[in-house]
Amino acid sequence: MGQKINPTGFRLSVTKNWTSKWYANNTDFAKMLKEDVDVRIYLKKKLKNASVSKVIIERPAKNARITIYSSRPGVVIGKKGEDIEVLRRELQKRMGVPVHVNIEEIRKPEVDAQLIADSITQQLEKRIMFRRAMKRAMQNAMRLGAQGIKIMSSGRLNGAEIARREWYREGRVPLHTLKADIDYATSEAETTYGIIGVKVWVYKGDTLGRGADAPAVTAEPAADEKKPRRAPAKTTARKPAADSKPLVAAKPTVKRAPKAVEAVEAVSAEAQKSGE
Template sequence: MGQKVHPIGFRLGNTKSHLSTWFAENQNYSNYLFEDYYLRKKLYQNYESAGFEKIEIFRKTENQLTMMISVEEPTILVGLNAQNLKNFQQEIRQIVQKYRKQHLPLKTPSKIQVTLHIFGCFNMSASSMADFLIEFLEKRYSFRSALNGLLKKKLKKKPPGLKIQISGRLNGAEMARQIWIREGRLPLQTLQAHIDYSSKQAQTIYGLLGVKVWVFHHLHDYH
């Protein structure tokens, strides 16, 4: 049987880097890990329409947090000319403090320093494509309408390669099945290939639908 390898994990250390970068002692490692997960989850929930590509988190100390956010619509996060930047920083600070208050009640609360770097991305990420499809599917559009809406209306410029897979009880069918489409090339076994990947779930009245998106952007040139 063929064994599937996660496209991003396969390229870590080569063309991909970890989204969380910090060192921790044994007793703090799991705390930092779950805190990062909670922070990303809250931002994805609060700003679904922003079109996140990735959220990188760096820590110098326990209370010094640096975040590099790549997003399609930066104005949704910080407003025009970054006029809401301080409010967004404060929101992140409150999310972290809330998590620590709930899960680390014995620790003495202290001031958290948050540094933000926000970048606009021109190419539509696999994550935002998956979010677009999920929004359509949860509004009870057919999967074909969702795919057509993405390919014909949402995508301003098609990438060199793209694959989309949706699985589950499609259109309320009794039996679960899987459909997929592919356009262009998708060199998954080439380490130099810049592959963006996202796997998410859509909650519909018929149950969960799995949505997976692979996007090939370009080949990395090491010379």
């Protein structure tokens, strides 16, 4: 039975890019990777109310550059930039190298998979019906330009004794098309009945290359729609050339009867003469 692979990992180096961009030798790789994981966990807890979508970590020349994508950059920066300075010092203490923090604003949070998943989990923790939260998120995403969206919730939905999963989909979500720009994210809601997991797939169109800046392309028309249909050719009478000879009607040919028929006719004629 086929299972669903992670859409982001499936498209790495094809249309998606890594969120950690650095090189390390074999001795330092595990240490630096552990630092990245710890930094992301810390930022997720610290900026829980800032609607953070993703964190990109780069390490150029014994430094670190962290880019935070958020739909509420004012919450991250704080009053007169105080909060971001405190955040930078804390990250520098954790990583042990000079850190530069950049903030990027997300213009359409309704189409971002991570922000959609976090929004649904926050509503579930406030005891809002999961179907209402899922359908509202799907309507907002389709209204703001998403070509398809799929949301799945699993766990003790509405406090049921038996855990189950329910999902809704609207539009197209081509998971097997590598050039399709599929934004995938997960989130967990901690309710009194247990943890409810939320998965979100958002189809934003097709991309031509790797990275978020790749232009989207529309679906190509079918093969029979590319070429315009031609009108039937008009049949025109061909004019004879000037030096061509006029056509002469062929003489009708008279078919002669076979020899057996001629012999029978001759015998019958002789019989008539003898009778006379």
